Amino acid sequence: MNHPTFALEAAGVTVAYRSSPVLDELRIRVRPGEIYALLGGNGAGKSTTLNTFLGFTRPSAGTVRVCGIDVAADPRAARAQLAYVPENVALYEHLDAHENIEYFLRLAGTPPTPGAIETALDAVRLERAAWRRRLGGYSKGMRQKVAIALALARAVPVLLLDEPTSGLDPQASSEFNALLHTLRARGTAVFMVTHDLLGAAEVADRIGFLERGRIVHECAAHGAERFDVRDLYRRYAGTREAA
Ligand SMILES: Nc1ncnc2c1ncn2[C@@H]1O[C@H](COP(=O)(O)OP(=O)(O)OP(=O)(O)O)[C@@H](O)[C@H]1O
Numbered sequence: 001m002n003h004p005t006f007a008l009e010a011a012g013v014t015v016a017y018r019s020s021p022v023l024d025e026l027r028i029r030v031r032p033g034e035i036y037a038l039l040g041g042n043g044a045g046k047s048t049t050l051n052t053f054l055g056f057t058r059p060s061a062g063t064v065r066v067c068g069i070d071v072a073a074d075p076r077a078a079r080a081q082l083a084y085v086p087e088n089v090a091l092y093e094h095l096d097a098h099e100n101i102e103y104f105l106r107l108a109g110t111p112p113t114p115g116a117i118e119t120a121l122d123a124v125r126l127e128r129a130a131w132r133r134r135l136g137g138y139s140k141g142m143r144q145k146v147a148i149a150l151a152l153a154r155a156v157p158v159l160l161l162d163e164p165t166s167g168l169d170p171q172a173s174s175e176f177n178a179l180l181h182t183l184r185a186r187g188t189a190v191f192m193v194t195h196d197l198l199g200a201a202e203v204a205d206r207i208g209f210l211e212r213g214r215i216v217h218e219c220a221a222h223g224a225e226r227f228d229v230r231d232l233y234r235r236y237a238g239t240r241e242a243a
Pocket residue numbers: 017022040041042043044045046047048049
């Protein structure tokens with residue numbers, strides 16, 4: 001495959017349930033090594049956007065591409081480029097972190113090379129003492145680390161996250177942000193759906209505001225110069241009132 005410019009791309013994507021559009025000619029582009037946060041009020045279409053990237057929802061118009069692969073034409077190939085971490089990570093409670101990752105890698109037909117799982121668990125900074133403990137006793141932040149370690153072990157170029165910081169305490173949130181920066185440095189594209197404006201302002205390179213299935217505003221951080229949080233809040237409040 002040649003190197004596509006965009007890791008994720010929605011071009012003119014329309015999704016409608018019972019004729020009213022939920023996504024309305026949506027246009028989103030995320031580059032490799034970019035962290036993109038999608039914000040919007042309840043019902044704005046954030047989950048539907050995730051579902052179209054995952055190939056679970058088929059647009060009636062427009063194109064969705066993952067690393068240049070048209071999701072409608074080859075959903076399996078497109079999905080192989082993605083790791084999806086839902087709000088409540090679904091892993092096996094009775095297996096430990098190591099076993100979970102090994103199980104899902106084998107299920108995907110990509111058994112781990114020696115040391116790959118340990119490297120991934122180290123990269124997400126899951127404390128070593130927990131590696132062989134069943135997930136049943138894990139906190140939300142720890143589960144999330146295991147899910148992201150699985151993405152690292154699969155070496156996928158794109159990570160999709162749904163409400164990743166909801167329910168995380170400040171320490172876990174800051175560890176999560178550090179982890180996203182590690183992924184970004186590796187060239188992974190991160191697309192996250194969130195209501196957490198402050199978290200997004202801290203970690204994202206670009207923020208898109210979704211309102212009634214359209215990006216009504218998009219803004220970028222420039223290196224050390226971060227977002228103007230008051231301005232973001234004003235825009236976000238606008239989308240929430242409209243929703
Ligand atoms: N399968 C479906 N059938 C009919 N309507 C749907 C379906 N899925 C979503 N919708 C509608 O589409 C709109 C957008 O839903 P979506 O879940 O994408 O929004 P959201 O931005 O993720 O909202 P929230 O923040 O509440 O999770 C809502 O009005 C919802 O009721």
